[in-house]
Amino acid sequence: MKRPAHPRAAEIIHEGRKAFVSGLVYAGILSAFINLLQLTVPLFMLQVHDRVVNSQSTDTLVMLIIVAVVGLGIYCILDYVRALTFQVMGSKLVRKLNLPVLEAAVSASVTKGVSQSAQAIRDLNDIRAFVTGNAISVPLEAIWSPIFLAVLFALHWLYGLVALISAAIILSLSLFSDFLTRRAMKRANESSMQNIGEISGSLRHSEAIEAMGMLPALAGRWRRSQLHTQDLLDATTRRGRALASFTRTCRYMMQIAVLSTGAILVIQQEVSAGSMVASSIIMGRMLLPFDSMVDGWRQWVLAMTAWSNVQDLLENQAPQRETKPTPPTQGELSIDRLVYAVPGSDVPILKGLSFSLSPGEVLGVIGPSAAGKSTLARLLIGVTKPTTGGVYLDGNNVYLWERGSFGDMVGYLPQSVSLLDGTIRDNIARMRDADPRLVLEAARLADVHDMIGRLPLGYDTRLGDSGYVLSGGQRQRIGLARAVYGRPRLVVLDEPNANLDADGERALIRAIEALRADGAIVILIAHRPSIMQIADKLMVLQDGKITQLGPRAAVVGAITPGEKTVGAVMTLRGKA
Structure with a gap:
C-alpha cells in the first residue's frame, strides 16, 4: 500500500468521511421525523371528512387546525435544520479539503506535466454541490417510505398493496430509463468535451489561424463536430423525455388506481370516504423518492467519483514532502x-x-x-x-x-x-x-x-x-x-x-x-x-x-x- 503523499492525507480523508457520515446520520434521524410530520395534511383531511363533517363540530375543527398548524410548524423547522445540516457538511468538507487538495494538485501537475488544478477545483465544487443539493436527501426519504406504506396498510391492506405495486413499477421505469439513456448521454458528453478541447486548443493559435486564412476550414470542422454532438444529445433527450412522459402518465394512472380502490372499498363500506382522499395523498408522497431515485443516484455516483479523485490525489499522486521548515542555509x-x-x-x-x-x-x-x-x-x-x-x-x-x-x-x-x-x-x-x-x-x-x-x-x-x-x-x-x-x-x-x-x-x-x-x-x-x-x-x-x-x-x-x-x-x- 502506498503511503499518503500529502503529510496529513490519512487524517484529512478520515476527518472528511467522519464529518460526512455523522452529518448524514443526523440528517437521517431528522428525516424520520420530517416524514412523520408529512402525514399531517392527509390525516387532517381524513379527520375533517370523517369527524367534522359527520359531527358538524366546529370545536373539533378548531382543535384539528391547531394540531395541524403546530405539526406543520415543527415540520418547517426540522426541514430547515436538515438543510442547514447539509450546508454545514458541505462547508466543512470544502474548507478541510480545499488547501491540501490544491497543494496536491499543483504538485501533481508539475510531476505529471498535466494541469490537474482545474479538475481538482471541479471535484471539490461537485462534492459541495451534491452535499448542499437535493440528491443527497433522496435515499433518506426512500429509507423512511415504509412509514407511509405502513399507514396505507393500516387504512386498508388494498391501499398498501396498490402502493407497493406502484412503487415497484415507478422504480422499474426509472431504472429502465437510466439504462436506455446512460450510454447515449456518456457518448454525447464525451463528444462535447472533445469539441471543447479541440476548439480551445486551436484558439490558442488564433494569430496563425487569422493570418494564414485557416478559419473557414477550421470552422467547417468545428461545425461538423458540433452537429454530430447535437445529434447525439437530441437522440438522448428525445428518448429521456419519452420515458419521463410515460412515467408521469403511469403515476397519474396509479393515482386513479388508488382512488378507484378507495371508491370500491367505500361502496362496500370497508373504509370511510376520508381514507380514499388521504390514501391518494399519502401514496403520492411515498412514490416521490422512487421517482427521483435514478436521477438522485446519478448525482451520488458523480459525487463518489469526485471524492475518489480527491482521495487518489491526496494519497497517491502528490509528492511526499517534509512538513517542518528548514532554516536558511548556505552550502554547496x-x-x-x-x-x-x-x-x-x-x-x-x-x-x-x-x-x-x-x-x-x-x-x-x-x-x-x-x-x-x-x-x-x-x-x-x-x-x-x-x-x-x-x-x-x-x-x-x-x-x-x-x-x-x-x-x-x-x-x-x-x-x-x-x-x-x-x-x-x-x-x-x-x-x-x-x-x-x-x-x-x-x-x-x-x-x-x-x-x-x-x-x-x-x-x-x-x-x-x-x-x-x-x-x-x-x-x-x-x-x-x-x-x-x-x-x-x-x-x-x-x-x-x-x-x-x-x-x-x-x-x-x-x-x-x-x-x-x-x-x-x-x-x-x-x-x-x-x-x-x-x-x-x-x-x-x-x-x-x-x-x-x-x-x-x-x-x-x-x-x-x-x-x-x-x-x-x-x-x-x-x-x-
Missing part, C-alpha cells in the same frame, strides 16, 4: 548519481549525473536540443522527483524540502515565463505580502526598476488576461526580478536571455555578477553564447550524460568542431 550544491526517466519509460533522460558547486560559483550548461537540460533544471529546483540519486543543497534533499522554506532559498526562471494574475509588485514578491523595500531591491538587482516606472501604474500595474500586456522581454526581466527576490542561495536560469535585447542581456549579466558576489550558486542554461562569458564553469550535456565539465576556458578549448553541441558554443572559443 551536490548532485549525486542523478538519474531520471519519465514514469513508464525504460529509457532515462538523464543518466547518472554527478557534480558539485560551491557558493559563489556560476555554472553554464550547454548541449544540443533534447539533451536533458530543462529536465535537469526541474530536478535542481526540486519539482521533479529523481528516479535514482538526488540533488542536495548543504546536505538537504531539494525534492523533500518543505516548499515554503525552500522557496526562500531558491530562485528559478523557466524557459516560458508565466506571470500570475496580480500586480507587478505581487509577481516580484512571489504573491506574498512583502516589504516593498525587498521588491525594490529585487527590481534594481534585475535592472527593471526604471522599466517598471514607465508602466501605467508602476509596480501596481495589473497583469493577467484583463491586465497590461507585456512584451516577451519585459516578462523575462520581471521573471528575473522574481527569481532573485529575497537573495536566494540557489538560482537556476533556463534560457534567461532568450527574449532579451543587448541592454537586457547586460542587465542580466550584472544581476548574475551581484548574485555571485553575494555567495549564491547560479546555474545558467542557454544557447546564446554571450551570456556564458560570465560562467566560471561549463558543463556539456549530451544524450543525458556529462561529456565535458570544468573551468569555462578549459571546456571550450576541449570541444571539437565535430561534437554535436549547440552551434554557438564554438563562438565561445573565440571569446574565451
Whole structure:
C-alpha cells in the first residue's frame, strides 16, 4: 500500500468521511421525523371528512387546525435544520479539503506535466454541490417510505398493496430509463468535451489561424463536430423525455388506481370516504423518492467519483514532502548519481549525473536540443522527483524540502515565463505580502526598476488576461526580478536571455555578477553564447550524460568542431 503523499492525507480523508457520515446520520434521524410530520395534511383531511363533517363540530375543527398548524410548524423547522445540516457538511468538507487538495494538485501537475488544478477545483465544487443539493436527501426519504406504506396498510391492506405495486413499477421505469439513456448521454458528453478541447486548443493559435486564412476550414470542422454532438444529445433527450412522459402518465394512472380502490372499498363500506382522499395523498408522497431515485443516484455516483479523485490525489499522486521548515542555509550544491526517466519509460533522460558547486560559483550548461537540460533544471529546483540519486543543497534533499522554506532559498526562471494574475509588485514578491523595500531591491538587482516606472501604474500595474500586456522581454526581466527576490542561495536560469535585447542581456549579466558576489550558486542554461562569458564553469550535456565539465576556458578549448553541441558554443572559443 502506498503511503499518503500529502503529510496529513490519512487524517484529512478520515476527518472528511467522519464529518460526512455523522452529518448524514443526523440528517437521517431528522428525516424520520420530517416524514412523520408529512402525514399531517392527509390525516387532517381524513379527520375533517370523517369527524367534522359527520359531527358538524366546529370545536373539533378548531382543535384539528391547531394540531395541524403546530405539526406543520415543527415540520418547517426540522426541514430547515436538515438543510442547514447539509450546508454545514458541505462547508466543512470544502474548507478541510480545499488547501491540501490544491497543494496536491499543483504538485501533481508539475510531476505529471498535466494541469490537474482545474479538475481538482471541479471535484471539490461537485462534492459541495451534491452535499448542499437535493440528491443527497433522496435515499433518506426512500429509507423512511415504509412509514407511509405502513399507514396505507393500516387504512386498508388494498391501499398498501396498490402502493407497493406502484412503487415497484415507478422504480422499474426509472431504472429502465437510466439504462436506455446512460450510454447515449456518456457518448454525447464525451463528444462535447472533445469539441471543447479541440476548439480551445486551436484558439490558442488564433494569430496563425487569422493570418494564414485557416478559419473557414477550421470552422467547417468545428461545425461538423458540433452537429454530430447535437445529434447525439437530441437522440438522448428525445428518448429521456419519452420515458419521463410515460412515467408521469403511469403515476397519474396509479393515482386513479388508488382512488378507484378507495371508491370500491367505500361502496362496500370497508373504509370511510376520508381514507380514499388521504390514501391518494399519502401514496403520492411515498412514490416521490422512487421517482427521483435514478436521477438522485446519478448525482451520488458523480459525487463518489469526485471524492475518489480527491482521495487518489491526496494519497497517491502528490509528492511526499517534509512538513517542518528548514532554516536558511548556505552550502554547496551536490548532485549525486542523478538519474531520471519519465514514469513508464525504460529509457532515462538523464543518466547518472554527478557534480558539485560551491557558493559563489556560476555554472553554464550547454548541449544540443533534447539533451536533458530543462529536465535537469526541474530536478535542481526540486519539482521533479529523481528516479535514482538526488540533488542536495548543504546536505538537504531539494525534492523533500518543505516548499515554503525552500522557496526562500531558491530562485528559478523557466524557459516560458508565466506571470500570475496580480500586480507587478505581487509577481516580484512571489504573491506574498512583502516589504516593498525587498521588491525594490529585487527590481534594481534585475535592472527593471526604471522599466517598471514607465508602466501605467508602476509596480501596481495589473497583469493577467484583463491586465497590461507585456512584451516577451519585459516578462523575462520581471521573471528575473522574481527569481532573485529575497537573495536566494540557489538560482537556476533556463534560457534567461532568450527574449532579451543587448541592454537586457547586460542587465542580466550584472544581476548574475551581484548574485555571485553575494555567495549564491547560479546555474545558467542557454544557447546564446554571450551570456556564458560570465560562467566560471561549463558543463556539456549530451544524450543525458556529462561529456565535458570544468573551468569555462578549459571546456571550450576541449570541444571539437565535430561534437554535436549547440552551434554557438564554438563562438565561445573565440571569446574565451
